[in-house]
Amino acid sequence: MKIVADTDKCVGAGQCVLNAPELFDQSEDDGVVVVLDAEPGDSFRAAAGEAVELCPARALSLVG
Template identity: 60%
Template sequence: MNVTVDEDKCCGAGQCVLTAPDVFDQREDDGVVVLLDAQPPADQHAAAREAAAVCPGAAIAVSERG
């Protein structure tokens, strides 16, 4: 799995951090997403997918590595 974020699309809602705190964080000054782990371990895959699904700004993309 590979996770990417588009900071320009991020609205700072924080749903990603609530859903997958081991994969995402937020900047203190403006709340924009910070990607902590672009290739999370298997036990974090479901949470990363859910974070992408609930992101109101569609700022998170998840792709499966082949």
């Protein structure tokens, strides 16, 4: 599984960070998503999937 973030779409809502702080952070400059671990282990699949679903801008996706 790979986490892909479209930073151009990100609105800085922070739902990904609230849901999975071990996988996501936000830029201090503009609040845009920062992926901390683009290829996390399977134990993070549920958290990553929920973050994708919660993103109001649909800026996140999972591949694989």
